[in-house]
Amino acid sequence: MIVPVRCFTCGKVLADKYYEFKKRVEAGEDPGKVLDDLGVERYCCRRTLLSHVELLDQVMVYRVY
Amino acid sequence: MEPKFQILEKKEDSIKFIVEGIDVTFANALRRTILSEVPTFAVDEVEFFENDSALFDEIIAHRLALIPLKTPVDRFSLDALELDDHVVTLSLEAEGPGIVYSGDLKSDDEDVKPTNPNIPIVKLAEKQRLSFNAYARLGRGKDHAKWQPGFVYYKYLTKIHVSKDVPDWKELKELAEKRKLPVEEKEDEIVITTTSAFYLPRKFEKYVGGGIEEEVVPNTFVFTVETNGELPVEEIVSIALKILMRKSDRFISELHKVASD
Numbered sequence: 466m467i468v469p470v471r472c473f474t475c476g477k478v479l480a481d482k483y484y485e486f487k488k489r490v491e492a493g494e495d496p497g498k499v500l501d502d503l504g505v506e507r508y509c510c511r512r513t514l515l516s517h518v519e520l521l522d523q524v525m526v527y528r529v530y
Numbered sequence: 531m532e533p534k535f536q537i538l539e540k541k542e543d544s545i546k547f548i549v550e551g552i553d554v555t556f557a558n559a560l561r562r563t564i565l566s567e568v569p570t571f572a573v574d575e576v577e578f579f580e581n582d583s584a585l586f587d588e589i590i591a592h593r594l595a596l597i598p599l600k601t602p603v604d605r606f607s608l609d610a611l612e613l614d615d616h617v618v619t620l621s622l623e624a625e626g627p628g629i630v631y632s633g634d635l636k637s638d639d640e641d642v643k644p645t646n647p648n649i650p651i652v653k654l655a656e657k658q659r660l661s662f663n664a665y666a667r668l669g670r671g672k673d674h675a676k677w678q679p680g681f682v683y684y685k686y687l688t689k690i691h692v693s694k695d696v697p698d699w700k701e702l703k704e705l706a707e708k709r710k711l712p713v714e715e716k717e718d719e720i721v722i723t724t725t726s727a728f729y730l731p732r733k734f735e736k737y738v739g740g741g742i743e744e745e746v747v748p749n750t751f752v753f754t755v756e757t758n759g760e761l762p763v764e765e766i767v768s769i770a771l772k773i774l775m776r777k778s779d780r781f782i783s784e785l786h787k788v789a790s791d
């Protein structure tokens with residue numbers, strides 16, 4: 466739905482890095498290099514950012530109640 | 531043997547050090563004390579007044595809890611076995627469109643506030659409103675992971691002996707140097723000291739036990755401690771050691787009581 470605040474496995478704070486990660490990858494940079502740059506070292510954290518799908522943008526246009 | 535400390539690397543949010551003269555039981559006790567006993571502030575209760583966002587109250591409350599909050603070391607006795615009962619209120623009022631960040635939270639205590647202002651809490655569409663009061667308390671990692679001060683791990687310090695009979699041993703030397711591991715070259719072998727994880731490339735696996743041997747340096751551990759920002763790293767380690775000491779003291783005095791009955 467929305468980026469997880471922390472890595473599911475180790476608890477490192479990741480949410481603050483996601484929008485920069487997304488922007489740079491969409492601009493054509495190599496995802497691996499961007500993750501290195503952002504200081505996301507462990508593979509648990511890397512998969513958390515890499516595999517996230519931001520569905521909230523699609524959902525938030527509907528009224529909840 | 532008196533334990534010896536050697537700091538290998540110190541960054542703003544992490545520290546790496548070698549401890550010599552302790553055994554695994556103590557190393558693990560230190561690790562577990564850091565993870566489950568060092569207290570920090572975290573949001574524990576949220577009162578919602580308005581939430582039109584697409585995320586449920588519970589999800590937002592959960593996200594708020596995971597935001598690291600600066601914990602003032604000098605104001606609270608963090609190494610005590612009893613926690614101070616102090617509540618900090620973080621309030622927020624926002625209207626869409628836009629992203630609500632941790633930096634938008636208003637704290638009633640200047641010393642206790644989000645360490646990182648860029649954590650997105652929720653996205654709001656046009657006219658959606660969000661307003662709540664969040665109450666932060668001191669707590670420990672053993673009750674909920676949101677109160678963990680950071681992350682810690684250790685490994686045995688080992689020395690990898692690579693005989694010069696192993697073809698391509700130079701490749702291993704280069705690899706170790708690239709990883710910034712100390713390499714000592716002797717007449718007939720090289721010795722790699724693994725101050726951080728070192729994995730042998732697959733092509734060298736067949737020499738393990740033959741030309742390549744791993745020697746565990748007894749009673750020596752390489753610790754890495756990371757902080758989420760709540761507390762400085764050195765404080766995390768020293769608070770953990772003090773708590774461990776206090777608990778051991780209490781254990782001994784309880785034992786004395788039992789013995790004297």
Ligand SMILES: [Zn+2]
Nearest residue numbers: 472475509510
């Ligand atoms: Zn992780």
